Amino acid sequence: MTAHGIVADVLLGLAAAVVLVSSAGILIMRDAYQRLHYVAPIAVVAPVIVALAVLVQSGWTENSGETWLALLFVVIGGPFLAHATIRAARIREKGDWRPGAGQSGAGRDGPQGRPPERKQPGHAAGERDG
């Protein structure tokens, strides 16, 4: 086995370990907020390590280029997706994402279990058009 192969194997083992530990964390944690912390290593760290392993194994080829292109999409999109997920979880729980808003827990997943009433601009009760 060449040095490239050994380095690639070590990187693959590291990526597999990261994914296994993070997956166990997703199973063990209590709610979506805590679970989302364990998605980041799976969505960002492990793909980088896998792409490095592919690069070490096959060098700068078309294969590794496509891997790094896919990795670019994943690394850029992952934090945005995590943010949107947390935002959705907070809106479902509190009724609003802003700090201090929705303290009564008026969201669908909050203590009252009912979704908040959404105000439609210009179509509130008793308000007439024109």
Next chain:
Amino acid sequence: MNSFVIAAIVMLLAAVPCGIVVVRGTTMDAVVAYEAVSSIVFMVLVLLAEGFRRSGEFELPVHLAVLLFGSGLVFVRFLERWL
């Protein structure tokens, strides 16, 4: 069977706990676990393409990476507003 294929199998096994969360957790827990499974499948596709030396199959993870972001946003947007 080389190390890339073995790593792909190990990562597929790591998707099992996420599947348990999808089945047994709340809706938001399931979405979080779905995002993790999507990323795992992305890596599995890369590893299998490299492990079996099939250059054409490296396009699959590229497409999945783009769709992963879009589908995740659609899911959380629906959960945030309507579901």
